[in-house]
Amino acid sequence: MRRLLLPLLLALCAVSVPAAAQDTTAAVRPADVIRLNVWRQPEMTGEFPIGPDGTILHPLLSEVRVVGRTRDQVREQLRQVLLRYENDPQFVFDYLYRVGVTGEVRLPNLYTLPPETTIAQAVAAAGGVAEFGRLEVVRLMRGGTETILDLRDPSPEVAEMRIRSGDQIRITRRGAGWRDFLGLGASLIAAVASVVGAVAVIQGS
Structure with missing residues (x-):
C-alpha cells in the first residue's frame, strides 16, 4: 500500500x-x-x-x-x-528563489521562496510590516532598477506581482510623526532637567 x-x-x-x-x-x-x-x-x-x-x-x-x-x-x-x-x-x-526582505519588517533576512510567491507574500514571510513600516512606499530593487510599489493597491499589477530571483524588497519607515516628536521632546526635557539638577547640586555644595 x-x-x-x-x-x-x-x-x-x-x-x-x-x-x-x-x-x-x-x-x-x-x-x-x-x-x-x-x-x-x-x-x-x-x-x-x-x-x-x-x-x-x-x-x-x-x-x-x-x-x-x-x-x-x-x-x-x-x-x-x-x-x-x-x-x-x-x-x-x-x-x-533567493530574495532579500529588509527595512521595517519584523524578520529582515534572505529568504528562499517559490516562484509563485507575490511581493506581498514575501513581506509576510518576513513577519509582516513593523510598527513604523510604510506599505505604500515599498522599494523593489530588481535587475539594477528600483521601483516604488504601493502594496495597498488592489490592482492585479501590484497585488499579483511575483518575486524574481535576486529581488531586494525594502519596506521604508514612516517620517517623524507626533509620537516621535513628543518622544523627542520628552527626552530633551528630561536631559535639561538632569543638567539643571546637577548644576543646583554643584552650586549647593
Missing part, C-alpha cells in the same frame, strides 16, 4: 504546481535552490543550493546544470542521472 501511495503523491505534486512555476524557462541564478523529491532515493531528496557554476551542489547531482536551462532540459538531466540508480525514476522538482 505504501509503495502505491508515494508515487501517487509525487504525481499529485506535479499536477498541483502553479502555472507560473511550470514555465518552460525559469530565471534561476547561483545561490537559488532546487527542491527535489525522488521516490525511494532519500539521499537525493531535499533542497540543494545552486553553485556559482550553475550546477546543483550535491555530490551525486553535480553534473546537472540548472542556470540557463529550461525546465525540460533540467528534468531530462535529472532523469539521466537517476537512471543509474533506478530503472524508472519518479521525481518532481521545483525552484526556490
